[in-house]
Amino acid sequence: MTSRSKLFRLALSAFALVGLTAATDIDPANPTCPLNPNWSANPTMTLKVEKRGRMKVMLAEGRIDSGLPDRLSAALKANPDVEEIWLRSPGGDARAGNTAGRIIRSNPGILTRVPTGWTCFSACNFVFMGGLPRVIDPGGVFMVHMFTRTGDRSTIDMSVAMGTDATRELIGGIEQDSALLASEDNDFLIKMGVSRKLLTDVMYQQQAVATAEDRSTRRCLTLDEALKYGVTYAPE
Template sequence: MNPLKKSIISAVLLAAAFAGPANARLAYEIHSTGAAGSFVVVSGSFEYGDDLSPLRELVAREHPTVVVFNSPGGNVIKAMELGRLIRSLGLSTLQVRQSECASACSLAFMGGVSRVAEPGSIGVHKSSFNDTDALHVADAVSAVQQLTAEVIGYMSEMGVDPGLLQLSLSYDSSDIRYLSGSEMAKYRLTTASQAPVPSAKAEPRDVARVAPPGIQAKADPSLEVPLARDGLVRHPKGRAPIKLSAEADAKAIGDVLNGVVVNILEIRGDWYKVSVADVVGFMHYSWVHVSQFEEDAGDRRYVQVRSFNSLSDARDFVKGAPVPLRVHLAANGWFAVTLRDVYAEQEAKEVSKALKDHGLIAKDSMVTIGNTYVRSVCCD
């Protein structure tokens, strides 16, 4: 048996032997694999009030690289929050059949930068939506629809095929459907055939910006999104608001001028938690030019005409286009297709309008600064 897998199984069985009630809140335990490094076992049920900060502190202190679950599920929102935290910390996830990862736990598992699971180790089913029981019918339907949309968005963000949700909805909340290895691969729930091996020399990565895995094989270094640690504010209006929370309608607690350096502390979906001077708040990731990204057009503009989640699809589109195009790896792991050249702002608007008027590019093509572009990957 693989030494890492043997160590994980032993840790899971030991945790189960001393576990509290089945509905116990989340707990985080560090386990060592000797020279290979360490991993974290997350056990218990997800509850809305669970505090995830102990995991961040544990990772900062012990530097594990892998997370394993022993959880029957629980609150969907909290599971997605944990998944995003796992992604922002640059951790991988691994699941064995000897432990449980069912229902909402599968969403937390999706947060791994790389994801490996044994066949039959992850179970899915329809969410029970218990929180809607006291609502009127119309409000309950609206709440279910909103949560379903959030789950679909989260799956896409993590690089998982949202079709997995459709499969989950086929099984009642009182039932569990354990996924086969081929199903995990089909829905991009897993990203590799070999278990991620913890490294004893792993560096803390609590400011990682990692592209959702599964969209492309990462054997090609040009398809890797580097860690986002810091950057310069670059906004079309010359200054960007810093928000109280990671939401578009959140209160602005200040403005930051273009060119000001911000440190990136955490990633929450499409938002960076940043610090600038003595202020800590949130900026949309399109407002910050990340220093670790290679793409930089300065004050000039790109004209983006399409985006794809597959590089091969983007290449095919470029080959058949009537105008010269280029493909960029984006910070979210997708591929943005732009006109090959960059332009001054007014020129970009004029070129875009002319090409739209002649039907050469899509009507919804947009002029953009390109802060979210990591590097050009095709097709000069």
């Protein structure tokens, strides 16, 4: 790395830290992250194409649902000259996120970006990884966690009410699906050129569910970490 790149990288790190501490409050339960992440309240991810100067960009904002891959494919087909996809999302359907990332990668040359002040969380991480190249702007938040398949509380409660056999069957299904998803995530990272250590050293080190003793379940990557794991690229 050239001395110029090192200086630029240090400047970006300082800028990102100032932006996080000055413009937002820190989450005391997750001290690497903002208290109120700017990840859009859209119940399903919207895909809006806009001109920014001479460039056409797609603003992808909101929750990732099972229908996103089809919408994304259609939007990219209708707008083949899109150069960048800007992401702001609280996550959602993990497999849809992986599929959307692969769709982006199948359209060569599309850059994915987390703009300053925006947050890309959970399944959004995998949509972002489909870009080539990938950019996290100073003050952009790349937030990760441990994926869990136990989010449907009503299904769990119903199984418990039905008795031991139903609960055992549900838990077995969750464990099997979680193992399969972990394998899919690992394969996805390798294909996207991201270090699998992002899963083992960061994502899987987070608690899946907060406890009374430790409510930390999220981790926001620093610029150095994003570079280390190949999530984004060092400036030339």
